[in-house]
Amino acid sequence: MNGVPWESVLAVLGLAVPVAAALWEFFLAGRKRLGYRVQMDTSARDSATSSGPEAGMLQRMQWDGADLRDPSVVLLRIENVGWTPIVEEDYVAPANDAVGIRVAFPGRRVVGMVVTECSHTVLRDFFAPGTPGLGATDGVIRLPKVKLNRRAHYKVLAVLDRVPDFTGTDFPDPEVTAGVVGGVRGGTIKRTEYYPFASRPVRWLLAALVLVSVAQSVSTFARGDDTVAAPLDCAEGTLHLSGSTAFQPVLELAAEQYTKTCPDARIPLTGSSFEGSVPGLDTLAAAGEEAEPEDGEGLGDRLSFSDGPKSDGRPQLLPRPVALSLFTLVVNEDTGVQDLSLKQVREIYAGKITNWKQVNGNDLPVQLVSRNPGSGTRTTLQRQVLDDRPLLAVTTSDCRSLDTSRAGRCEVAGTPSLLDTVASTSGALGHSEVGAATAHEGVRQVRIDGYPATLEGADQGAYPYWETEIAYTYGEPPADSIAAGFLRYLANEVGKDIIRSRSHRPCSELDKPLLCRPSGS
Structure with missing residues (x-):
């Protein structure tokens, strides 16, 4: 068995x-518990050997005109260490006996005592002169039946002296006798210790x-x-991703981590997977039309990512905001430019400024390197920065053949190609998402009106070049599909860490997560 x-x-x-x-x-x-602590028990027998004008002061204490033989001082703390109040009727003592606690000092007699500290002022009424049950006789201190709330306490300071017939070197510990009805371990008062933790x-x-x-x-x-067991976000099957080259680094890393976590998932990525926002949406729409899913059903194996919203006319494509993407203008390091006003940027792209010396840069013609039509980065530049103004006409179809002796413009397919072209072309100006630009050597990011590409600048409404990264599905994907699982993965903690690692900000961390807009927009 x-x-x-x-x-x-x-x-x-x-x-x-x-x-x-x-x-x-x-x-x-946590029941009724009456406890005590001996917070001080010290003798003055060694004070005569101390140095200083006060040496031996304690040994010169007197009682009835005679010096004390071997004076000592004791400080006791009486406390309620349980979770229940203690009242007069709880003390284990006859009703006609006003004494609740007795403290004996073997080998010593009590010279004097006083209650020095009460956790609450109302406790002092129990120790007024003449209170029944309060006093000291020879070696015993008698304390009245004091009502103590939870954690309440009072302290007793006593001066003692050695009795003549006690010959021991050290005095025994004080003997405290008391009890409460219904208390722990028979209700006997216990010596307690201070536990800072438990x-x-x-x-x-x-x-x-x-x-x-x-x-x-x-x-x-x-x-x-x-x-x-695999995480709940895991699903089996093959997922095809397409769309934004600006968001490509995030998706490549997320796909790698997702397939490691979910062994039954496959996310093949090729050179043609990411060709831009509009081509990605075209690919998704074409796949949906070919599959012809039934009404109310969507594709569960495809996702397309776009820098910004889709154009009208595609009701089957459903958006889900994923992240706030920050973009930046980049220049070749030889331009001598680090900051441009919004007006200067618009005049450069309008062809009114054609040489960097016109904006206090070096004497070099401006070479505009742009993304191909359909790029979300380019669309965002025109809408957010250029106020929907069109770009200048292309002067050459191949960026490698730009005539650097005069101003010109060319177009490239993806973000990596654009950054490589800007870095290798004298006087070049281009546009990119921030993460890729930061990691690329040979280019310099340009501030706009003094603001770098940061979420804080976008929040304040001062930095204009940003856009919402949106995941699109064809219809509503099944809840158990790999498309739905991957979207949930991007929204959980691991996915959000990946998004942040590439200089984007998860929508769930913004003030307007459903719209995925910074607070200043």
């Missing part, structure tokens, strides 16, 4: 240990809980990887 699995035993222990700790702390230990029994229980947790972890790893 098979025995009980170790995992079940550990699970039971993992539940029993914290329950036992809670029962101890809040029910058993009491000793609770610490043992917590240590046991840690051991149980370690054992559970070891058991889990010992079972091997075959029994580890």
Whole structure:
């Protein structure tokens, strides 16, 4: 017969240990508990050997005109260390006996005592002169039946002296006698200690809980990887991605991590996967029309990403904002330019400024390197920065043949090609998403009106070059499809970390996540 699995035993222990700790702390230990602490018990016998004008002061204390033989000082703290108030009727003493606590000092007699500190001023009424049950006789201090709320306390300071017939070197500890009805361990007053973290029994229980947790972890790893369940976002099948080259680095890294986490998922990426926002939407629309899904159903194996919203006329393509993408203007380092006003940018793209010396740069003709039509980066530049103004006519179809002796413009297909062209072309100006531009050598990012490409600048409404990165599906993908799983993956913590690592900001972290707009927009 098979025995009980170790995992079940550990699970039971993992539940029993914290329950036992809670029962101890809040029910058993939390009943009525009267405690005391000896916060000071010191003798003055060595003060005569001390240096200074006050040496031996304590030894010169007197009682009835005679010096004390061997004076000592004791400070006691009486406290309610339980979770229940203690009232006069709770003290274990006859009703006609006003004394609730007795403190004896073997080998010493009490010279004088005073209550020095009360946790609440109302407690002082219990120690007014003449209060029944309060006083000291020979070696015993008598304290009245004081009402103590939870965590309430008072302190007693006593001056003592050695009795003649006591010959020991050190005095025994004070003997405190008291009890409460219904208290822990018979209600006897106990000497307490200060635990900054937890009491000793609770610490043992917590240590046991840690051991149980370690054992559970070891058991889990010992079972091997075959029994580890995949995350809820995992789905099987093949997912085809297309669209924005600006968001391509995010999607490549996310696809790599997703397929590692979900072994039944495949996301093939080729050189033609990302050709721009509009070509990506065209690819998605064509795939949907070819598949001809039934009404109410969508494709579960395709996603397209666009820098900004689609154009009208494609109702089957459904948007889901994913991230806020920041873009930047980039120049060749030989231009001598680091900052342009919004007006200067518009005049450059309008052909009114054709040499960098006109904006306090070097004497070089402006060479505009742009993305092909259909690029989300280019569309965003025209809409957000250029106020929907068209770009200048292309002067050459091949950027490698630009005549750098005069101003010109050419177009390239993707962000990597644009950055390479700007870096290798004297006087060049282009546009890119921030993450790719930051990682590329040979180009310099340009501030607009003094603002770099940051979320803070977009939030303040001062930096204009940004756009919402939107994932498009053809219809509503099935909830268990790989397209739906990958979208959920991008929205969880791992996906958000990947998005941030490429200088984008997850929509869920913005003030307007449903619209995915910074607060200043």
